[in-house]
Amino acid sequence: MSSRRKFLKQFGAASLAAPLTSYAGVSEEEIEKRIIPYGKKVTSVDTINVGIIGFGIMGNRNAKTILEVPGVKLVAVCDLYKGRLERAKELYGQQFFTTQSYEELLNRSDIDAVIICTSDQWHDKISIDAMRKRKAVYCEKPVVHQLSQGWEVINVQKQTGVVLQVGSQRVSSIAYAEAKKFYKAGEIGQLNCIEASFDRHTALGAWQYTMPLDAGTETIAWKKYLKANQQTPFDAKRFFWWRNYKEYGTGVAGDLFVHLLSGIHFLTDSKGPSRIFATGDLSYWKDGRNVPDVMTSVMEYKASKEHPAFQVLLKVNLASGAEKVESGKVKFYGTEGVIDFGWNDFTIYRNKFSKHPNIGGWDALDTYPEAMQQEIWRNYKQKFPDAEGQTKDAPPLRFMAPPGYDDRFDHFVNFFESVRNGKPVVEDATFGFRAAAPCLACNESYFQKKVFNWDPVNMKVR
Numbered sequence: 001m002s003s004r005r006k007f008l009k010q011f012g013a014a015s016l017a018a019p020l021t022s023y024a025g026v027s028e029e030e031i032e033k034r035i036i037p038y039g040k041k042v043t044s045v046d047t048i049n050v051g052i053i054g055f056g057i058m059g060n061r062n063a064k065t066i067l068e069v070p071g072v073k074l075v076a077v078c079d080l081y082k083g084r085l086e087r088a089k090e091l092y093g094q095q096f097f098t099t100q101s102y103e104e105l106l107n108r109s110d111i112d113a114v115i116i117c118t119s120d121q122w123h124d125k126i127s128i129d130a131m132r133k134r135k136a137v138y139c140e141k142p143v144v145h146q147l148s149q150g151w152e153v154i155n156v157q158k159q160t161g162v163v164l165q166v167g168s169q170r171v172s173s174i175a176y177a178e179a180k181k182f183y184k185a186g187e188i189g190q191l192n193c194i195e196a197s198f199d200r201h202t203a204l205g206a207w208q209y210t211m212p213l214d215a216g217t218e219t220i221a222w223k224k225y226l227k228a229n230q231q232t233p234f235d236a237k238r239f240f241w242w243r244n245y246k247e248y249g250t251g252v253a254g255d256l257f258v259h260l261l262s263g264i265h266f267l268t269d270s271k272g273p274s275r276i277f278a279t280g281d282l283s284y285w286k287d288g289r290n291v292p293d294v295m296t297s298v299m300e301y302k303a304s305k306e307h308p309a310f311q312v313l314l315k316v317n318l319a320s321g322a323e324k325v326e327s328g329k330v331k332f333y334g335t336e337g338v339i340d341f342g343w344n345d346f347t348i349y350r351n352k353f354s355k356h357p358n359i360g361g362w363d364a365l366d367t368y369p370e371a372m373q374q375e376i377w378r379n380y381k382q383k384f385p386d387a388e389g390q391t392k393d394a395p396p397l398r399f400m401a402p403p404g405y406d407d408r409f410d411h412f413v414n415f416f417e418s419v420r421n422g423k424p425v426v427e428d429a430t431f432g433f434r435a436a437a438p439c440l441a442c443n444e445s446y447f448q449k450k451v452f453n454w455d456p457v458n459m460k461v462r
Helices: 002-013 057-066 082-092 102-106 120-132 147-160 174-184 236-240 251-268 370-383 407-421 429-448
Strands: 032-035 048-053 072-078 097-099 113-116 136-140 164-167 191-199 275-281 294-301 310-317 327-334 337-341 345-350 397-400 452-455
Touching: 048 057, 048 102, 048 407, 057 072, 057 113, 057 407, 072 082, 072 102, 082 097, 097 102, 102 120, 113 120, 113 407, 120 136, 120 147, 136 407, 147 429, 164 407, 164 429, 174 251, 174 337, 174 345, 174 397, 174 407, 191 251, 251 294, 251 310, 251 327, 251 429, 275 429, 294 429, 429 452
Parallel strands: 032 397, 048 072, 048 113, 072 097, 113 136, 136 164, 191 310
Antiparallel strands: 191 327, 275 294, 275 452, 294 310, 327 337, 337 345, 345 397
16 A cells, blocks of 8 residues: 555656546545646657558548658558549649559558558558558558458568557557556556447447548449459448448447457456457448447456456447537446546546445344344444544546647657657557457357357467
8 A cells, every 4th residue: 555655646746737527426626636747759860751541531630640740751642532632632732642542552662651541341451461562551440350360460560570550549548558557556456347438429420421422433443442242333321431331341349349448458468358249239320331330248358467357348329319429438447446537538536445344324234123233333343443433535536638639649659660760569460459359259249149259369269
């Protein structure tokens, strides 16, 4: 306990106070507020030329983020829809290189790294082709579309030695890094359960994105989009709303559960669960999609040298009447407290078990004869004379990233540092697959209606 108090004292010495609304019935005055100190230095030695493959929502957002990193230059964009290539030229100049062929982009000798923001079905193929062309790879999560694809990506990364980082930014979040210190210090006791959800309540949150007016085979390289089943007739929704189809995306599990598991694995150093069960329903968004809009999963993490045994409960609801804004909630429950995560903040509630057995209140005590109750009380006070003077639970702590903090920026900074200096990435193909595989197994469990057994160490189906 003294070491924990020393740890907290040292941690708090460099922190700043910040406003806070009430949490879980605890008044603002009872909560200790801190902003996590943040001073990440970003330097550049030489310019890294980058090409983006897939210039949709994530491609656009990632382009804006990487251009904030010193020493990074965007030199090429690939997309299968001509309108997005036109938009790239509007943003970066008419001489800017654009193409509908990712192979053409990879063949450019001036490109050092690529950012892959395509539909999930192409993640493995383009990552492998890029590594074999000696291009550093930043691949959006999930790193693969199918469980069977994970090992090939891992092996090619090992064989080529090329930098590959998966794009699950919580692995680089300062909030998760700081929470990990408290977790490792034993501040919540022994972990036994984690609850995590990623609910939404808008059409955009359910992936009904705005489609262009000219969508068709003249503006979209439809055949290039189809990795399998080349006879599929053109369907604009299957192209622009690809997350809603298992042929091109991975549904709520591969798209949203993977964010949650990436943070969980980072904080606990876990290799993954051994048993996975998922159930769900297509309850609201009857728009032609063939993946559920509500899914829940239970995952069993066995005890290992890295962590005790614990359960993970995951949920996504794309028609959650509780809130209109996207929300990612994660709670780590231990025997002595809880870490309650927001987006880039967390609150620690510390609630220790009593040192003495409880008595009175919601108890059988008052069902006994009065004389017996009094005798039981006398015996209790004699045996536990200091019961009433027990130390109160420590007040909650809340930690927040500074205003404007973006963990995606930090994730890209870590990637480009690896490209320049050869340092290990924060989320390599192995980590990325270990986070993605249980989520892909959720889809298998849902469609096959069975418990899925997984070997997290050897990364294979049992």
